[in-house]
Amino acid sequence: MNRNIYRSLVILSFLGVVIIALFGISQVLAYLGSGADRSSMLHVALNKEKVYVPKVIWKDTINPGRPIEEQTILDIEKDYLNAWYVRNVAYQNNELKAIDDYYTASAMQNIESTIAANVSNNLSIHSTTVAHNISLDFYSADGQLAVITDSGVKAFQHIYQQNELLFQTEDITNYQVLLLLEDGYWRIRHLVKKENDEMITPQISNGFAKVVDNKIYVKDKEYQLKGINYYPQKTPWDMFGENFDIEVIGQDFDIIHDAGLNTIRVFVPYEAFGKAKVDPEKLEKLKLLLDTALSKEIMVVVTLFDFYGDYSVLDWTLTHRHAEQIISVFKDHKAILAWDVKNEPNLDFESRGKENVTGWLKEMIAQIKQYDPNHLITIGWSDMKSASILQNEVDLVSFHYYLDIDMFSNSFEELQKQIDKPMVLQEFGLSSNKGFWSPFGPSETTQAEYHEQFQTLIKQYNVHFLSWTLYDFENVPSSVVGRLPWRKHKQKHFGFINASGEKKKAFKHISN
CATH class of the missing domain: 3.20.20.80 (Glycosidases)
Structure with missing residues (x-):
């Protein structure tokens, strides 16, 4: 009787191990089949709790050719802001994590050269943008290309050398941006500075x-x-x-x-x-x-x-x-x-x-x-x-x-x-x-x-x-x-x- 009980326990234990192993293998295969989770590449960029929420105003979304869909505007804004954020993180850590998710190969070259220069000089750039005013300039008929103007981009940079703050800068700049839809995500192809010809008018106090x-x-x-x-x-x-x-x-x-x-x-x-x-x-x-x-x-x-x-x-x-x-x-x-x-x-x-x-x-x-x-x-x-x-x-x-x-x-x-x-x-x-x-x-x-x-x-x-x-x-x-x-x-x-x-x-x- 005791021998039979012992044999039963051994068999059940073996079956349990096999079941657990099969479950683990199936989870791994499911993960590999679905592709890497983008949020795991740079978890802070796409975390459920947002970590980058600059003020964004769409000033103009009228396209003379194909009308742009509301969901497309949301997708462009999300990926465009993520592009700014991962670039800021890259300059701070001098690493290229997730850059290729938001920039095309040619657009990445400038970022790579900046990081290389930072590394050689022991520099790191802590930066952010706090305001974007976006206008749609062009949206292609096939829905694969968009050109936007981002005006009054207010940016801050703290430049460090070996963890010592060298100086701080504040800048307001206009950009023209060309984005391409690749693999379901809008990537920056060109990001070009324009002359800043807009003035920000402050509010006037009512004297309360x-x-x-x-x-x-x-x-x-x-x-x-x-x-x-x-x-x-x-x-x-x-x-x-x-x-x-x-x-x-x-x-x-x-x-x-x-x-x-x-x-x-x-x-x-x-x-x-x-x-x-x-x-x-x-x-x-x-x-x-x-x-x-x-x-x-x-x-x-x-x-x-x-x-x-x-x-x-x-x-x-x-x-x-x-x-x-x-x-x-x-x-x-x-x-x-x-x-x-x-x-x-x-x-x-x-x-x-x-x-x-x-x-x-x-x-x-x-x-x-x-x-x-x-x-x-x-x-x-x-x-x-x-x-x-x-x-x-x-x-x-x-x-x-x-x-x-x-x-x-x-x-x-x-x-x-x-x-x-x-x-x-x-x-x-x-x-x-x-x-x-x-x-x-x-x-x-x-x-x-x-x-x-x-x-x-x-x-x-x-x-x-x-x-x-x-x-x-x-x-x-x-x-x-x-x-x-x-x-x-x-x-x-x-x-x-x-x-x-x-x-x-x-x-x-x-x-x-």
């Missing part, structure tokens, strides 16, 4: 919010910014998530308004909002918040790229679409005072490179101005030392201050000598974190004394301010301050209202 003689004006009335950084108490760093509650937010706005404040600062988390494809539900929640603020006579500074940290040139088009989808919706909203491009970007200088970060900031400011001429623009620097960076690009110079309060006057007076624009003390505060994790930390009394002293300084220098923050929090995400309990404990106690909803001693000094 502006700066004149170092003073902020809203609807032609001088505006003194007196405010606070805001998260609901139960949903810090996740205000627009599943537990979004506009009634709670409205009640908080009443508290803020009744305390003598007129402005709040809120944060748009880049990934949570959908990155290049912004979630319409998130936009609706932001609209509810702005509408409520307007009804409560509170203005809003909106920080656009919270928890963003890439800055690489190849990533720029994604951030452009993120900004465009938000700003184009709210460019006329009367609750918005300013767009804050990024919270504390100087903290990324060491890890991402100062030139990369400031280059992205400068271009993002240009994008915001393109879509919204009605509101002010600022950057939330983490300290005074960085505040003068890009000061000529912004309307308001914003900085944070968490150092010794007794050093504020000297530092601020030095900054005043460098900057000739309105300055916003965008974050400041003291945590009343005395307790088990900080036995010698500040008490609520010390916190109140700190804010009393700071309001005296604010009044003395007539500086615009946004304190941190309305509430103490019961939970602080590890992604904000890390997992160390004493760091979380400190972050929980910056508020003017404690976790039980009671006003702390500092509340009477929330405004001057």
Whole structure:
């Protein structure tokens, strides 16, 4: 009996191995029979999650001969943009991956020679294009050839030698492009530069919010910014998530308004909002918040790229679409005072490179101005030392201050000598974190004394301010301050209202 069982197990095991082997062979044959997956050649170029989404406008698709089909236009656009992207990747990595999928053999020669020159000189070119305005010049009767003009192509290049940035360039160029349909894909046969005879006309501000003689004006009335950084108490760093509650937010706005404040600062988390494809539900929640603020006579500074940290040139088009989808919706909203491009970007200088970060900031400011001429623009620097960076690009110079309060006057007076624009003390505060994790930390009394002293300084220098923050929090995400309990404990106690909803001693000094 045992021998028969043993024989049966051996036979079943053999059959199982044979079945698995046959299945594996069939999968390999099926793959080889279908041809290589184009996305595997350069997975970033054709990934399901788009990584290159420049602004594309078809200005003209009328062909005097054969009318062009809508699907053909989509196919040309897709393959044409992929051609730009794989070329950018090739110049960055000095590799020819996927180039032959989007360029004919003759068109590849220029790319190959450029890469050869880069390799011999230890160079790499990090580049992207952010805008294309396409017109159809010719579409052949047999549907195999198309000629387009791509005008106002805005391109950026960062040139590196052995990982050291040599210089950055920005260019706007026109191209005439001949594409051939081969193997079901549109490949570039010729890409020729043309004279740039088009001018980009900037939008003119309607004057809703502006700066004149170092003073902020809203609807032609001088505006003194007196405010606070805001998260609901139960949903810090996740205000627009599943537990979004506009009634709670409205009640908080009443508290803020009744305390003598007129402005709040809120944060748009880049990934949570959908990155290049912004979630319409998130936009609706932001609209509810702005509408409520307007009804409560509170203005809003909106920080656009919270928890963003890439800055690489190849990533720029994604951030452009993120900004465009938000700003184009709210460019006329009367609750918005300013767009804050990024919270504390100087903290990324060491890890991402100062030139990369400031280059992205400068271009993002240009994008915001393109879509919204009605509101002010600022950057939330983490300290005074960085505040003068890009000061000529912004309307308001914003900085944070968490150092010794007794050093504020000297530092601020030095900054005043460098900057000739309105300055916003965008974050400041003291945590009343005395307790088990900080036995010698500040008490609520010390916190109140700190804010009393700071309001005296604010009044003395007539500086615009946004304190941190309305509430103490019961939970602080590890992604904000890390997992160390004493760091979380400190972050929980910056508020003017404690976790039980009671006003702390500092509340009477929330405004001057």
